[in-house]
Amino acid sequence: MSILHVVSVSGGKDSLATLLIAIARFGRHRVIAIFCDTGNEHDEVHTYLDYLEQALGIAIIRLRASFDDEIAAKRRFIANDRRTRREYKTEPVFDESGTPVPARDGRGRIVTRTVKRGGVIVEEAVQKTRKVGGGRRVRWTNKAKRRALAILQPTGNPFLDLCLWKGRFPSRKAQFCTEQLKRNPAVEFQLDLVDAGHTIVSWQGVRRDESQNRRDALKFERVAPRMYIFRPIVDWTAMETVAYSTARGMRHNSLYSQGCDRVGCMPCINAGKDELRQIAARWPEHFARISEWEDLVSQASKRGFPPSSIRSCTSRAQAIGACTRLTRWLP
Ligand code: SF4
Numbered sequence: 349m350s351i352l353h354v355v356s357v358s359g360g361k362d363s364l365a366t367l368l369i370a371i372a373r374f375g376r377h378r379v380i381a382i383f384c385d386t387g388n389e390h391d392e393v394h395t396y397l398d399y400l401e402q403a404l405g406i407a408i409i410r411l412r413a414s415f416d417d418e419i420a421a422k423r424r425f426i427a428n429d430r431r432t433r434r435e436y437k438t439e440p441v442f443d444e445s446g447t448p449v450p451a452r453d454g455r456g457r458i459v460t461r462t463v464k465r466g467g468v469i470v471e472e473a474v475q476k477t478r479k480v481g482g483g484r485r486v487r488w489t490n491k492a493k494r495r496a497l498a499i500l501q502p503t504g505n506p507f508l509d510l511c512l513w514k515g516r517f518p519s520r521k522a523q524f525c526t527e528q529l530k531r532n533p534a535v536e537f538q539l540d541l542v543d544a545g546h547t548i549v550s551w552q553g554v555r556r557d558e559s560q561n562r563r564d565a566l567k568f569e570r571v572a573p574r575m576y577i578f579r580p581i582v583d584w585t586a587m588e589t590v591a592y593s594t595a596r597g598m599r600h601n602s603l604y605s606q607g608c609d610r611v612g613c614m615p616c617i618n619a620g621k622d623e624l625r626q627i628a629a630r631w632p633e634h635f636a637r638i639s640e641w642e643d644l645v646s647q648a649s650k651r652g653f654p655p656s657s658i659r660s661c662t663s664r665a666q667a668i669g670a671c672t673r674l675t676r677w678l679p
Contacts, residue, residue: 353578354380354538355551356530357400357408359393359601360611362553362581364400365589368596369580370551371404381408382537384530387505390614390631396601403598411533415509416502422513423500426493434483441476451476492650499647507613508641515649517642518617525617538575547574554579555586606630 355370357363370379383397397408441449450473451459459474488496502509510528511517518525538548550571556563567582581589593600601611607626610616614634615627628635646653 350378351547351549352380352541353378353549353551354382354534354541356534356553357381357383357397358553358611359383359389359396359400360553361586361589361593361600361604362555362558364553364598364600365581365584365592366551366553366579367400367404368593368598371406376404376406379406380541381406382534383408383410384533385410385412386507386525386529386613387412388507388613390603390634392601392603393611396611399599409537411537413506413510413529413533414502415506415513415528418513419500419502419509423497426488426496426500429487429493431485431487433486435486436479436483437481438477439480441478448473449476450474488650492652495652496648496650499644508644511641511645512648515645517645520617523617525613542572542574547576549576549578552577552579553589554582555584555589556582557585 353370353374355363355367357367367379367381381400397410400406401408443449453459460471461474462469462471464470465472500512503512506529507525510525514524516522534550538550541548554562554565556565565579565582566577567579569577571577584592590600603611607623607630609620609623610618614631615624615638619627642653
C-alpha cells in the first residue's frame, strides 16, 4: 500500500507552513490534512480552515473526540458507589531533635525511593507521615450523586464532555486536554490508516524554540511499525514560518492580528496574561461560555466548585478563575 502524509492543522502559522511544505513535496493527492476540533475554538479558526480548503484545493478532515462511553461509565460508578474508605490529610513526622523520622515497611525496614538530585540518581529514605484530623469519606454523598447524575450527560462538545467526565477543567499542571482532545483522535485516525495497510508519516508543525518541552524535539523519528513523525520546521523561528507562508501568497489567521499569540482553544490554559486581557476585552462571550461550563462541571463533580459569580459580580477573574485559573490576572 501507499505512503500517506498526514498533516495536523491547527489554524496557526506553524501548521500552515508545515502543510505547504508537505503539499509542495508530495502533492495534494498524497497529503491528508486533519484538524482536531476541541469544541472550544474561536469561530475564526473554523472560518480560516474553510479559507485554507478553498485556497489550497484540499479537504481538511475534522476529528472530534467522544467521551460518551467514559461518561456512561462514570454515571454507573457514581450510582453504585458504596465505598467506606476515608481520605486523610497527612503531616511529616520528626523526632525530638527535629530530625525526620524514616518510614518503615511491615518488616521494620526503612522505605526508600529513587530520586534525581543535581543530575545524579540517588536512593533516599522516605519520611514517615501521620494522619491529621478525622478524614473525609471517599464515596459520593447521596446529595452529590443526585446533583451529578442530573447533569452528567454527553453534550456533544468534546471540551465540555471531557471536563464533565473528569469533574474538573484542565490546567497547566494537569494538561490532559491536549492528549484527550488532540493527540488521541489524531493517533486513532492514523492507526486506522495503518490497519488499512498504509505507511503513515505524521507531519507536525513543532518548533524547538517554542518551549522548554520542545527543545529536544527530533526532526524525524519512527514511533511504531509503519508510523513515522516528521517535523520539517523544528529548527525554524516563528518569523521564518510566517515569511514562508506569506511568500506563497497565504493569508494568516486573523486572530494573530487581533492580539492572540497562539491559535487554539479560546482561551487556552497556556495563554499568557496579555493574551487573556485581550480575550476578555474583545470576546467577553467566550468568558460567559466558560462560566456556564464551569457551573455545569461544578454540579457534575463530587465536591463542586465555589459558585460562579460572573453574572452578579464585577470580578470576572474571580468567577472563572475558580476552576480554570485562566483569568486571575485580568483587569
Ligand atoms: S492546551 Fe490549550 S489549545 Fe491545547 S487542548 Fe488544552 S486548552 Fe486547548
